[in-house]
Amino acid sequence: MAVPLFVSSFWLRIATEVLMWAGLAQSWNIIGGYTGYLSFGHGAFFGIGAYTTAILMVHAGWPFWPTLPVGAVLSVLCAATIGIPTLRLRGAYFAIATWAFGEAVRQVATVLEITGGAFGMQLPPFLNLPFFYEAILIATILTYLLAYLLLERSMFGYKLRAIRENEIAAETAGVDTVVTKIEAFALSAIPAAIFGGLYAYLITYIHPDSVLGPAITDLMVVMVLFGGVGTLWGPLVGATAIQLVNRLLWFLRGESTLYLVYAGVAICLVVLFMPDGLMGLVERRRVLFRPRENLKALLRQFKL
Amino acid sequence: MREDCLSRLNWGRGLFLILLVVSLLSLTVSPTTGAAPARDFFKVGVVTSLSGELAFGGNVTKRGYDMWADTVNQLGGIEIAGKRYRVQLIYADDQSTPATAAVAGERLITQEQVDFILGPYASGTTLALAPITEKYKVPHITGSAESPLIWQRKFKYTFGTIPPVSINAQAPIQTLAQDVSPKPQTIAILGIDDPFSKFAAEAFRTAAQKFGIKVVRYEIVPEGSDYTPAVSAAKAQNPDIFAIGSHEKAAIEMIKAAKELKFNPKAFVQHYGMTTPDFRKGLGKDAEYVFGASVWTANLNYKATILFTTPKEYAEKFKAKFGTEPDYTEAASTAAGIAFQEALRQIKATPPLDQAEKDALVAALEKLNIMTFYGPVKFATSGDYYHSNAGLQPIALQYQGGKLVEVGPGKLALAKPRYPTPPWDRR
Structure with missing residues (x-):
């Protein structure tokens, strides 16, 4: 399989x-x-993507690829189901409802038999790292292409920004x-569900705490804030940096564990x-030494 | 505004250029890793939880591994065919997450080119590391993880020194079924829904059925909930034994709830959790009479030859070094190092190990049958507990007079079990 030149498998990972x-x-x-x-x-x-891939592969004997769209469809259905009641409201309600949804899914995965409950699930090992690198590279390119076309180059994107x-x-x-x-x-x-499926197959072991724990969401949020909220390249910059x-x-x-600090x-x-994240620096916008206003602007953006 | 649009457009082009380059790069083939450079010491990778929610347990394994490496190095190293080779531990934090455990393994093997690996504290991280050691064919012993899930997968390169909790949790039930009279007739089991605790609860149930004790209630509850309703439901069945499958924190809360509810079973049973200092501190004198299980205590009468001669000697040296008493995980982690050391001596392999020597090391580990201060180490080579330590007999413990005492099963007892437990108002 194809691998980037001169890259050891550690750096590839x-x-x-x-x-x-x-x-x-x-x-x-x-x-x-x-x-x-x-x-x-x-x-x-x-997590839904990860568990869909795991369950279909382990219990139903499916090959890997077809599990990804199933996870994506399930996630879309879940998103629509929560979105229909909660997105009629403004402000913090949506944040609270999605948080509760995340916790609920984690508890359900911990209780059900089919998810392996608290034992977690092991997937058939397929330890071909270059394969995962290529697959995740393609998924990431598609995600950014989708974001570029739908959010930066179409009416839909303008509507979203108008709402914001x-x-x-x-x-x-x-x-x-x-x-x-x-x-x-x-x-x-x-995309979240697709990456969930890819992660499950890559790591070969999933558990409610590892794929449904709060750390996954927290990292996504922090990476976007770090890179630049609501920009095409902010998430890439933030995720890469962090x-x-x-x-x-x-x-x-x-x-030592000082790196966490x-x-x-x-x-x-x-x-x-840096209210505009690292992208703000790249676009030579501003480093603003007024933390109170910066925080306020951030909260306003999230309607809090 | 116009400028803004333009810069966006350029960014868009920039992205596609970058991605194009990346995609092109990905079409070339990477060179394989070469042989490790010559050295006269063993490089030992350690993957364990030094940060994150399992950091406490991770440091327990670290003390055990350090105790092994430091003691070996004080003696000048591992003696192989008349020459001594020192060991160097290289730690990689798994941040208490499976994904990082996998990267940590990848790093130790491909970057540090370690000879073999001492494994993580928890089963989840071990299950992510084991496929990596399997892929690179590097021997790996965990001194702590013990989930049956690991052994069911039958990883060729992964071993463990602690028997699975499903075996260990039998010890107190067996003791109560065979060593006290009148024999208890009924048991209520309450477990927590994490893997370790649930396996313990299941093991209590299996053991009770095996020894003819009727299971009158079996319930698994989420961690961190109010345990009073569940304990109250167990009380309603009036069982002779109340068994708790959990870590120490939940066990403390459940026993406190039992006291409040004046729930007086003839025996309280827990397993590893009750051996921790926190359990004793959290419950004070209410810890008295509680049964539990462990695979090792410093009082056992093992006679060994490698590194430490007795559990007592190990405990004394450990206390002198770290200022705390060693528990079974620390002992088992040290024993993991001893297993490697002894297998290396048998195959006369010198550092750095090449692939043939690593495979020979695995073969030697499979045949290993040694007596250590930790007890017998003999890895299973078939069955559901493949490559876990089948040599060790778990022991039943009980708090008597504020001390943990070995009460069974059978000949392992150093004191008689105290049964039945007196009611709360007559203690």
């Missing part, structure tokens, strides 16, 4: 992880960044805000002083 997180961060960015609705349960779609900036004005201008928001949420669930720095610190200072401090600094 790290590249694979970075690409996966870049895709996951973009999936959150569709609803959280472009639409301005905080989804705190986005990890659930990742001023929902009432958007509605007055003739945007069916509820339907548009539900579409955005359903769309955002697709995952790469995390791994490099872990690699270079592996015997460095990472935490860096994230706080960006959120407080």
Whole structure:
């Protein structure tokens, strides 16, 4: 199989992880960044994708590829089901509902027999790292292409931004805000589920805590904030910076756990002083030493 | 605004250029990793949880592994065919997540080119690491993970020194069924829905059925809930034994709930959780009479020759080094190192190990049958517990007079089990 030149499998694995997180961060960015609705349960779609792949492969003997669209469809259905009641409301309700949804999915996966419950599930081992690198690279490219075409180059993207900036004005201008928001949420669930399926097959062992725990969603949110909310490249920049720095610190200072502190401090600094994330720096916008206003602007964007 | 649009467009082009380059790069073939450079010491990779929610347990395994490596190095190293080779431990934190455990394994094997690996604290991280050691054919012993799921997969390169909890949890039930009179007739089992605890609860049930004790209630509840209703439901069945499948924290809360409800079974049974200092601290004198299980205590009468001669000697040296008493996980982690050391000595392999030597090491581990301060180490080579330590006999423990005492099963007892437990108001 094809592998990047001069790359050891360790670095290939790290590249694979970075690409996966870049895709996951973009999936959150569709609803959280472009639409301005905080989804705190986005990890659930990742988990649904992971468990769909695991269950179909282990219990039904399916090959790997067809499990991915099934996971994506299931996630879209779940997103629509939560979105229809909650996206009629504004403000924090959606954030609370998605958080509750994420927790509920985790509890269900812990209780059901078919998910292996608290024991988790093992998938048939397929330890071909280049395969996963290629597959995740393609999935990430498609995710960004989708975001580029639908959010940067189409009416749909303008509608979403209108909703984010001023929902009432958007509605007055003739945007069916509820339907548009539900579409955005359903769309955002697709990449998350695909990467979930890929992750499950890559790691070969999944557990409610590892694929449905709050850490998955938290990382997506932090990566987008770090890179630049509601921009096409922000999630890529944020995910690359955070995952790469995390791994490099872990690699270079592996015997101490101080790297977690460095990472935490860096994230706080960006959120407080760089409201546009790292992308803001790239576009030479601003480093603003007014943390109070920066936080307020962020909260306003999320309608909190 | 116009400028903004233009810059976006350029960014778009930039992306496709970058992606094109990446895709092109990915069409070339990478060179395979070469042989490790010559060295006169063993490089030992350790993957365990040094951060994240399992950091406490991860550090327990670290103390056990350090105890092995430091003791070996004090003696000048592992003696192989008359020459001594020191060991160097290289730690990689698994951040308590399976994904990082896999990267950690990949790093230790491909970057550090370690000779063999000492494994993580938890079963979830071990299940992510084992496929990696399998892929690179690197021997791997975990001194802590013990989930039956690991052994069911029959990984060729993965071994473990602790018998599965499903075997271990039998010990107190067997003791109660065979070593006390009158024999208890009924049992209620309450478990927590994490893998370890659920396996323990299932093991209690299987053991009770095997020894003719009727299971009158079996319930699994989520971690962190209010346990009072579940304990109350168990009380309603008036069982002779109340068995708790959980880690120490939930066990403390359940026993407190039992006291509040004046629930007086003839025996309280737990397993590993009750051996921790936290259990004793959390319950004070209410820990008295509680039964549990372990695979190792410092009081056992094993006589060994490799590195430490007795459990007592190990415990003393351990306390002098770390200031705390060793528990079974620390002992089992040290024993994992000893297993490697002894297998290396048998095959006379010197560092760095090539692939043939790594495979010979696995073959030697499969044949290993040694007596250590931790007890017998003999890895199963067939059955459901493939490559877990089948040599060790778990022991039943009970708090008597504020101390943990070995009460069975059978000849392993150093004291008689105290049964039945007096009611709460007459303690």
